[in-house]
Amino acid sequence: MGYQFLIKKFMQKPELGLNVNFSRLTSGSKDMEIAFASKDAALKKADLGTTAYQIGEDLKAGFSDARLQVDNIFGNLSSVKEITNRPKGALSIYTKLERGIKEKKISSYETAVEYIGDGIGSRVITKSLPQLSSSEIKSLIENFKLNGESLTKEQKILLGKYIYNHPMSTEEADRAFPIFEKFVQPLIEKRSKEVVDDLAVSIAASRIKKGELSIEQIKAQKLLAEDLIKRLEENKFEPLEVLKINNYRGGHGLPEFSSRQIQALRKICGNGVIVNSRPELAGYSKFPNYNYSKSEAKDFAIKSSGYRTGQMNVIHSNGMRGEIQFRGAQTNYFGEYEHIAYDLRQGKNTLGPLFDDYKREISKLSDNKYARYNKYLEECYNYYNRIELGLPALKPKLPKGFNKVLSEENMKKLYEANEKRLADLKTGFAPHFVEVA
Amino acid sequence: MIKYDIKKINNKHIRMMPKKMEKKFSEELKAVISKMKDRISREIPDVGYFRNFAVDFENKDKNIFARAISLGVERDENIEGNALLILSALHPSMNVDASSMLVCGSRDDILRFMNKDNFQQKVREEIYKLSESLKKI
Numbered sequence: 001m002g003y004q005f006l007i008k009k010f011m012q013k014p015e016l017g018l019n020v021n022f023s024r025l026t027s028g029s030k031d032m033e034i035a036f037a038s039k040d041a042a043l044k045k046a047d048l049g050t051t052a053y054q055i056g057e058d059l060k061a062g063f064s065d066a067r068l069q070v071d072n073i074f075g076n077l078s079s080v081k082e083i084t085n086r087p088k089g090a091l092s093i094y095t096k097l098e099r100g101i102k103e104k105k106i107s108s109y110e111t112a113v114e115y116i117g118d119g120i121g122s123r124v125i126t127k128s129l130p131q132l133s134s135s136e137i138k139s140l141i142e143n144f145k146l147n148g149e150s151l152t153k154e155q156k157i158l159l160g161k162y163i164y165n166h167p168m169s170t171e172e173a174d175r176a177f178p179i180f181e182k183f184v185q186p187l188i189e190k191r192s193k194e195v196v197d198d199l200a201v202s203i204a205a206s207r208i209k210k211g212e213l214s215i216e217q218i219k220a221q222k223l224l225a226e227d228l229i230k231r232l233e234e235n236k237f238e239p240l241e242v243l244k245i246n247n248y249r250g251g252h253g254l255p256e257f258s259s260r261q262i263q264a265l266r267k268i269c270g271n272g273v274i275v276n277s278r279p280e281l282a283g284y285s286k287f288p289n290y291n292y293s294k295s296e297a298k299d300f301a302i303k304s305s306g307y308r309t310g311q312m313n314v315i316h317s318n319g320m321r322g323e324i325q326f327r328g329a330q331t332n333y334f335g336e337y338e339h340i341a342y343d344l345r346q347g348k349n350t351l352g353p354l355f356d357d358y359k360r361e362i363s364k365l366s367d368n369k370y371a372r373y374n375k376y377l378e379e380c381y382n383y384y385n386r387i388e389l390g391l392p393a394l395k396p397k398l399p400k401g402f403n404k405v406l407s408e409e410n411m412k413k414l415y416e417a418n419e420k421r422l423a424d425l426k427t428g429f430a431p432h433f434v435e436v437a
Numbered sequence: 438m439i440k441y442d443i444k445k446i447n448n449k450h451i452r453m454m455p456k457k458m459e460k461k462f463s464e465e466l467k468a469v470i471s472k473m474k475d476r477i478s479r480e481i482p483d484v485g486y487f488r489n490f491a492v493d494f495e496n497k498d499k500n501i502f503a504r505a506i507s508l509g510v511e512r513d514e515n516i517e518g519n520a521l522l523i524l525s526a527l528h529p530s531m532n533v534d535a536s537s538m539l540v541c542g543s544r545d546d547i548l549r550f551m552n553k554d555n556f557q558q559k560v561r562e563e564i565y566k567l568s569e570s571l572k573k574i
Contacts, residue, residue: 222516260514263521266538274570279527279534284489286525290505
């Protein structure tokens with residue numbers, strides 16, 4: 001038996017044709033020998049390709065069990081619109097490993113697997129809330145209490161202006177946002193309550209299974225609400241081990257999970273879990289004595305695009321490492337193409353030729369201009385997130401001085417055209433290697 | 438996926454204190470724990486609202502990948518009167534921190550936990566975990 005060497009026609013990096021697992025080609029192939037022969041550089045690429053391929057194969061093998069686990073936990077919730085899962089493909093693994101090697105973070109197969117982290121990715125997409133009417137918003141403002149007290153007249157006006165997207169100075173917006181954030185907390189929690197509850201119970205089930213906690217301890221330390229303890233006692237939950245929680249959002253963006261929900265998850269996870277967050281958004285000074293100069297602050301200015309997602313690094317019950325993201329449908333779709341600019345700036349290049357103009361424009365942006373562009377993308381995230389929460393939303397416009405190719409509308413068009421192009425190319429797909437008699 | 442640009446991290450930007458002012462890491466940690474115990478005793482009431490607060494110090498230990506370390510107390514938003522003791526390490530970019538909960542409960546529960554003999558050692562171990570986590574960002 002031998003192997004026939006084929007190049008995938010939709011591959012955007014030709015050298016990835018070298019993605020081959022040596023150990024499975026013991027019968028040999030002349031074509032393979034040609035592919036791997038001679039130059040050192042090519043051989044290194046082949047090694048990287050082999051590693052990427054091997055990791056991809058391992059992920060594929062563990063994928064179905066991991067997917068079933070995520071479906072069992074979240075699949076039946078009425079607030080969940082859909083769940084998507086995928087094992088990371090060899091091309092994506094290759095690109096990430098390339099970056100990891102440049103950063104000197106990879107020295108072995110094991111460190112490569114750890115660096116990949118999101119090998120099995122799942123997304124739990126939650127439904128949007130119904131649009132709030134103006135009378136409902138008015139009533140919510142009237143009844144809203146901040147730290148136990150009703151808002152002053154000025155605070156109500158400020159909050160109203162922020163809710164209805166009225167123009168305001170940066171200073172005003174900075175004052176309005178913390179009030180707005182508390183105001184929308186019940187809406188955030190309404191959207192994600194079922195997901196967080198089931199997550200908390202699954203984490204508890206995992207810790208009980210590992211012998212780290214007992215139901216008695218959970219009751220005594222009030223680590224879960226009573227209704228959740230009851231459900232846990234029914235013993236119908238799929239255990240899930242969580243290693244890390246990221247609750248990403250932009251400066252004036254809302255998180256997927258409220259601070260109260262993150263606290264609830266922290267409590268049931270114990271000190272085994274690490275939460276990554278932005279210190280300036282904690283609502284209090286987390287590092288009160290550590291001040292840094294304005295020039296330092298400028299040097300380390302945030303380049304965030306407002307990327308928002310609730311994200312967890314987990315270990316599935318079959319031992320595979322994975323990442324579960326929690327998002328609304330609108331921000332999820334925007335996130336599909338928003339990250340293109342970030343990936344390009346990070347040197348990750350898996351884009352097709354349709355994006356050439358976009359790539360050129362992004363590469364031309366100075367750091368300052370790129371920061372302004374990110375601000376625009378953050379506003380787009382906030383726009384879509386407001387729709388998900390049933391709040392009034394005003395679509396942002398690309399600021400003056402930027403080429404139209406960078407607009408959100410154009411990014412969406414490019415993304416959709418590229419998806420169609422890839423789907424067309426995959427028609428009649430043939431694998432790299434096919435066994436021949 | 439982490440969305441912070443860390444390319445600009447450069448040691449020259451880290452402010453240096455005069456040597457005589459530098460304290461060993463364990464002394465800094467001890468001082469912060471002591472301050473925190475004091476503030477918990479004074480600022481968390483038996484009943485009612487209290488503000489979240491934190492105490493911190495700048496990290497000088499080259500084996501720890503963090504610009505600053507803090508111990509913070511957050512009101513338990515799910516159980517009135519309770520709090521969470523949070524340990525945080527600030528990434529050198531200062532854009533993100535990694536944190537873990539050390540203990541949660543009433544003021545007395547937290548103080549009892551902090552008064553255990555091995556508490557400082559426990560905090561130190563957690564700091565290393567956070568440091569390793571920050572390296573991966």
